[in-house]
Amino acid sequence: xxxxxxxxxxxxxxxxxxxxxxxxxxxxxxxxxxxxxxxxxxxxxxxxxxxxxxxxxxxxxxxxxxxxxxxxxxxxxxxxxxxxxxxxxxxxxxxxxxxxxxxxxxxxxxxxxxxxxxxxxxxxxxxxxxxxxxxxxxxxxxxxxxxxxxxxxxxxxxxxxxxxxxxxxxxxxxxxxxxxxxxxxxxxxxxxxxxxxxxxxxxxxxxxxxxxxxxxxxxxxxxxxxxxxxxxxxxxxxxxxxxxxxxxxxxxxxxxxxxxxxxxxxxxxxxxxxxxxxxxxx
Amino acid sequence: xxxxxxxxxxxxxxxxxxxxxxxxxxxxxxxxxxxxxxxxxxxxxxxxxxxxxxxxxxxxxxxxxxxxxxxxxxxxxxxxxxxxxxxxxxxxxxxxxxxxxxxxxxxxxxxxxxxxxxxxxxxxxxxxxxxxxxxxxxxxxxxxxxxxxxxxxxxxxxxxxxxxxxxxxxxxxxxxxxxxxxxxxxxxxxxxxxxxxxxxxxxxxxxxxxxxxxxxxxxxxxxxxxxxxxx
Numbered sequence: 001x002x003x004x005x006x007x008x009x010x011x012x013x014x015x016x017x018x019x020x021x022x023x024x025x026x027x028x029x030x031x032x033x034x035x036x037x038x039x040x041x042x043x044x045x046x047x048x049x050x051x052x053x054x055x056x057x058x059x060x061x062x063x064x065x066x067x068x069x070x071x072x073x074x075x076x077x078x079x080x081x082x083x084x085x086x087x088x089x090x091x092x093x094x095x096x097x098x099x100x101x102x103x104x105x106x107x108x109x110x111x112x113x114x115x116x117x118x119x120x121x122x123x124x125x126x127x128x129x130x131x132x133x134x135x136x137x138x139x140x141x142x143x144x145x146x147x148x149x150x151x152x153x154x155x156x157x158x159x160x161x162x163x164x165x166x167x168x169x170x171x172x173x174x175x176x177x178x179x180x181x182x183x184x185x186x187x188x189x190x191x192x193x194x195x196x197x198x199x200x201x202x203x204x205x206x207x208x209x210x211x212x213x214x215x216x217x218x219x220x221x222x223x224x225x226x227x228x229x230x231x232x233x234x235x236x237x238x239x240x241x242x243x244x245x246x247x248x249x250x251x252x253x254x255x256x257x258x259x260x261x262x263x264x265x266x267x268x269x270x271x272x273x274x275x276x277x278x279x280x281x282x
Numbered sequence: 283x284x285x286x287x288x289x290x291x292x293x294x295x296x297x298x299x300x301x302x303x304x305x306x307x308x309x310x311x312x313x314x315x316x317x318x319x320x321x322x323x324x325x326x327x328x329x330x331x332x333x334x335x336x337x338x339x340x341x342x343x344x345x346x347x348x349x350x351x352x353x354x355x356x357x358x359x360x361x362x363x364x365x366x367x368x369x370x371x372x373x374x375x376x377x378x379x380x381x382x383x384x385x386x387x388x389x390x391x392x393x394x395x396x397x398x399x400x401x402x403x404x405x406x407x408x409x410x411x412x413x414x415x416x417x418x419x420x421x422x423x424x425x426x427x428x429x430x431x432x433x434x435x436x437x438x439x440x441x442x443x444x445x446x447x448x449x450x451x452x453x454x455x456x457x458x459x460x461x462x463x464x465x466x467x468x469x470x471x472x473x474x475x476x477x478x479x480x481x482x483x484x485x486x487x488x489x490x491x492x493x494x495x496x497x498x499x500x501x502x503x504x505x506x507x508x509x510x511x512x513x
Binding site: 033042047060062063064065077078079176177179180183201202205206232234235 | 366367368372373375377378459460461462464465476477478479
């Protein structure tokens, strides 16, 4: 290579730099950072739901998929403009501290307990707390998120109800997202708690059975909030409001209700329009 | 499973599936810019360190060599603390953007390029610089001559820096946030798709990763080989 080709190479790289900066600016004109849980992102719902929003408003939504705990931490630091999370206690604390405003109930589904089809601990059909107590007593492998996510916090609540302090070799904390945690439960032939949405998406790729479902303790509501611009002045408040408005609009709500994976409804809208309510009960 | 993944991977590659080529574009852009920025700072610095003799030079070179093993997540952590909105550079508002990834990867590539430059300049023929100086060239001009004489080795330094950042995942994940269509690059894409059980997409991305890394190294290796024969 001659010096001339070196010059050519450098100028190509330099123009790539300029191009990146330009695209960044046009992207950043109207965009927001939306921190949400892996359980929602893994299902593909947001991809479907946010495309028409961006098309209409020109606001790009950058989805950062983490656990609920981390999503709220990002928002506390001002690194997210809006959140969609599922841990009522943590949400209320977030609002009380002044960080979150305009908390709205977007949708819900439920948590389910998965395990190997042969069910070594014999928990099929039991109430959730009792099922966990039996898993602990039998020393069967349990795979936990272990990441302060909404699912993890619910799991800890259920352990508390079961009167068990989960620890030991049978209790595996992955620190990973929901989809990967199911994958690990499958590999380890263990039990795990998951939201139904991620389970439906993962279903065909793992050999785990749905063992426990139903009941008040397993209800899983998702709430959206904007980050308070009075507390974190840098956040994009107006754009966040537009997004919340879209999520709660009759159109957004019916898109949530119509979203299917393998023909199965994953989420139930919490503010459905009167028409969609006629007949169907969520 | 892997065979099926491979077959579907090549289908995706050949049909120009944006799920594959989007992350590839992000990887190439971010890593090229980061390598270039790192080179602009690291090569002159490396030439100066390589040519000069001063007290404490050994220590600087040792530190530089240690920094080759700088963990990517540590760089991610430090930069994150700086550019989070609640951090000192929060007003820049660049966390979870390609710019943030470029900053992190530039820091990762710099010691690599610098250390390689120092090593090659140290090894080079001292007569080049001396004859340039005796011909009346200034110190800067003489240093440039040494750098040009070593351009094949400097290209290897660039390739090493590029290889380091192109294949890393820590900085890209922590500072980029793996945002689909924006900051998702090859490595974070592979981690994410594998977590979803999408092996085909992971394999497709992995293939591109390997091919690019191999191509860069072959190109530099060929150039060095040719340069070696000419001398």
